[in-house]
Amino acid sequence: MKGPGTLMEFMDMYQTEEDCRQALFAHRWPDGFVCPRCSGRRAYRLKTRPLFECAHCGYQASLTAGTILEGARVELRKWFLAIYLLATTKKTLSSAELSRQLGIVPQTAWTMRRKIMQAMSRRDNELMLLGLVEMDEAYVGGKKPGKRGRGRRVRPRWPSWPPVALGAGSPRPTCRWWSG
Numbered sequence: 390m391k392g393p394g395t396l397m398e399f400m401d402m403y404q405t406e407e408d409c410r411q412a413l414f415a416h417r418w419p420d421g422f423v424c425p426r427c428s429g430r431r432a433y434r435l436k437t438r439p440l441f442e443c444a445h446c447g448y449q450a451s452l453t454a455g456t457i458l459e460g461a462r463v464e465l466r467k468w469f470l471a472i473y474l475l476a477t478t479k480k481t482l483s484s485a486e487l488s489r490q491l492g493i494v495p496q497t498a499w500t501m502r503r504k505i506m507q508a509m510s511r512r513d514n515e516l517m518l519l520g521l522v523e524m525d526e527a528y529v530g531g532k533k534p535g536k537r538g539r540g541r542r543v544r545p546r547w548p549s550w551p552p553v554a555l556g557a558g559s560p561r562p563t564c565r566w567w568s569g
C-alpha cells in the first residue's frame with residue numbers, strides 16, 4: 390500500500406474510522422479474509438467492533454490483534470494521525486504536543502507515543518505496511534529511499550454497509566461474503 394506523501398494526502402486517505410479499518414483489513418488480509426484458526430475464507434463482519442467472525446468455525450478475528458493498536462480505545466483515526474505525525478516530524482514530537490494536537494489526555498498520548506516509537510524502532514510490520522512509516526525510511530532505518538519491488542497486490546474485497554449484526558437468536562444472516 391502506498392502511503393500518504395503529505396498531510397493533505399493523509400487526510401484524504403483516512404477521513405473516517407471506516408477508512409482506517411479498511412486499511413487495517415488490507416494490511417491483515419491482502420488477499421481476502423483468512424481465518425487464523427481454520428483458514429476459512431468466509432466471514433461475517435461484526436457491526437459494532439472491528440471483528441470478523443469466521444463462517445466455518447466461528448472464530449472471531451480482530452483487525453488489530455498482534456499490533457500496537459490491539460485493544461486501543463482511542464479512535465483509529467487518532468492513532469493513524471499520531472503515527473503519521475511521529476513518523477514525519479523531524480524533531481521528536483513530545484507527548485504533550487501529541488496530546489494537544491490530537492485532543493487526548495496527556496497520559497493517553499504518552500502511552501500511544503511510547504508504543505509507536507517502540508514499534509518504529511523495531512520497524513514493525515504493521516506500521517510499515519500501513520504505509521505510514523515507509524514513506525520516510527531515512528527516519529526509520531537510515532536507509533536511502535529507493536525503488537522497492539512491488540508484487541501484485543490484490544485489492545481486498547470489502548463488504549459494503551450495512552454490515553451484519555450477529556446476535557444470539559438472530560436469524561441466520563444473509564450478508565455479503567467475501568472470499569479471496
Ligand SMILES: [Zn+2]
Binds near residue numbers: 424426427443445448
Ligand atoms: Zn475459522
